[in-house]
Amino acid sequence: MSDHFTPLLASTHWLGWLPPDPGPAIRNLLEPNLLAARPEARLGRIVVTQDPEFVTGGVRIPEQDNRVAVMRAGLALAVDLHLDDQVLPATFSWVATGLHRPDDRRDQVWLDLDLSLAEAKQLLAQRVYEPDNNR
Secondary structure: OOOEOHHHHOOOOOOOOOOOOHHHHHHHHHHHHHHHHOOOOOEEEEEEOOOOEEEEEEEEEOOEEEEEEEEEEEEEEEEEEEEOOEEEEEEEEEEEEOOOOHHHOEEEEEEEEOOOHHHHHHHHHHHHOOHHHOO
16 A cells, blocks of 8 residues: 555645655654654555645846745645554645755654644644754
8 A cells, every 4th residue: 555645746836845756755753753752553555645835935037037946835634644553634834945055955854643634734834934944
């Protein structure tokens, strides 16, 4: 049984800040946190259940009128996590800041249980622009 990231992969939104194949990266970010809470659990399939939400922020490049330097980006995914014999609905959010300075890039992820994608989108906007993230 394989993961289902089609809604993310089919998006026309700019995903250049993510790894070329974001599914395994998302799994690798989720799995340790889930297993820390339930060491005996096994994460089965991850299913993205809705189109993702995105927040992207940047500044215009002065010398190039139509170009923007992306400084921060975030995504929120509604997911069903198949843990052993149960399905856990959740939202997964990933924010990256400092994208305009690769040496200063900072990533943070959240897994919110029982949170709608609409609520996660509101949190995503806050998380992308939190002062702690904007280095």
